[in-house]
Amino acid sequence: MGQKVPGGIKTIDMRDLAFSPLKLELQALSHTKPSRLDLLLDMPPASVDVQIQHSWNNDDRSLNIFVKDDNKLVFHRHPVAQSTDAIRGHVGYTRGLHVWEISWAKRQRGTHAVVGVATSDAPLHSVGYAALVGSNAESWGWDLCRSKLYHDGKNHPGKTYPAFLEPDDTFVVPDSLLVVLDMDEGTLGYIVDGHYLGVAFRGLKGRKLYPVVSAVWGHCEIRIRYINGLDPEPVSLMDLCRRSVRVALGRDRLSEIHRLPLPASLKNYLLYQ
Numbered sequence: 548m549g550q551k552v553p554g555g556i557k558t559i560d561m562r563d564l565a566f567s568p569l570k571l572e573l574q575a576l577s578h579t580k581p582s583r584l585d586l587l588l589d590m591p592p593a594s595v596d597v598q599i600q601h602s603w604n605n606d607d608r609s610l611n612i613f614v615k616d617d618n619k620l621v622f623h624r625h626p627v628a629q630s631t632d633a634i635r636g637h638v639g640y641t642r643g644l645h646v647w648e649i650s651w652a653k654r655q656r657g658t659h660a661v662v663g664v665a666t667s668d669a670p671l672h673s674v675g676y677a678a679l680v681g682s683n684a685e686s687w688g689w690d691l692c693r694s695k696l697y698h699d700g701k702n703h704p705g706k707t708y709p710a711f712l713e714p715d716d717t718f719v720v721p722d723s724l725l726v727v728l729d730m731d732e733g734t735l736g737y738i739v740d741g742h743y744l745g746v747a748f749r750g751l752k753g754r755k756l757y758p759v760v761s762a763v764w765g766h767c768e769i770r771i772r773y774i775n776g777l778d779p780e781p782v783s784l785m786d787l788c789r790r791s792v793r794v795a796l797g798r799d800r801l802s803e804i805h806r807l808p809l810p811a812s813l814k815n816y817l818l819y820q
Contacts, residue, residue: 580743581729601773608634609672626765631679633671636758644777650723650770657764663688665759679761694718709744
C-alpha cells in the first residue's frame with residue numbers, strides 16, 4: 548500500500564489518494580471515539596481569551612523554553628545541544644471532554660517530537676535526545692517521528708500508533724493535529740486530517756492531566772490552541788436537535804440556515820449566536 552522509499556520503509560500520508568483504502572480502517576476506528584466528540588467539534592471554537600487561559604505555562608517549563616511575549620499560544624526552544632525540553636499547559640483537566648490543536652511544523656521536529664499529557668510531577672528536561680513525554684509513569688505521549696506511543700517508556704516498549712500501521716510503515720503527521728482528552732472515560736486519542744486515529748491510552752480517570760510536548764529541535768516554535776470542552780453533564784435535547792439539523796445540512800450549507808422558514812431566534816440558536 549503506497550510507495551516504497553529507500554530502506555524498504557513505507558511512508559503513509561493520509562492526504563495521498565493512494566491510501567484511500569485506509570479510510571475503511573479509519574471508519575472502523577470511529578466507533579471508539581468519545582460519544583460527544585462530534586458535538587464538541589461542531590461548536591464554535593473557544594474565544595481568544597479562553598485559548599490564552601489554556602495555553603502554555605511559562606512558569607512550568609524547561610529553562611531552555613520560553614513562551615513568546617507577542618503570542619502566548621506559542622513557545623520557542625533555544626538551540627541547546629544534547630537536551631530534551633518540555634512544557635506543560637496552564638490548565639490541568641480532571642473531568643469533561645477537551646480538545647486542543649498542536650501546530651508543529653514537520654521540519655522543526657528533529658529526532659524526537661512527542662505530544663501528549665502529563666501530571667504535575669512529570670519531568671520537563673532530560674540530558675540527551677529522548678522521548679521525554681511518556682518516559683515515566685507520570686506522562687503519556689505520541690512520538691510523531693516514530694509513530695509510537697509511550698508511557699513509562701523506561702520500563703515498557705512503545706506501541707505502534709495508529710494501530711493499523713505495519714512494522715515498517717512511517718505515518719506522516721501534518722503540521723497540525725488535534726489532541727482529544729476524555730477525562731470522564733479516561734482516554735486520550737488524536738485526530739489527523741479530520742480522522743480520529745483511535746484510543747491511544749486508557750486508564751487516565753482520576754488524575755489531573757495537563758497538555759504537554761517535549762522537543763529537541765533548536766529554535767522550534769510550537770503552538771497550542773484550545774478548541775473547546777464539554778462538561779460531563781448530559782447534553783440537552785435542544786443541543787442534540789441543533790446538532791441533528793446541522794448534520795442534515797452539512798458544513799457547506801450552514802450559511803443557508805438564514806433561509807429556513809424559522810423564527811430569527813431559532814436561526815441564531817442553530818448558528819450558535
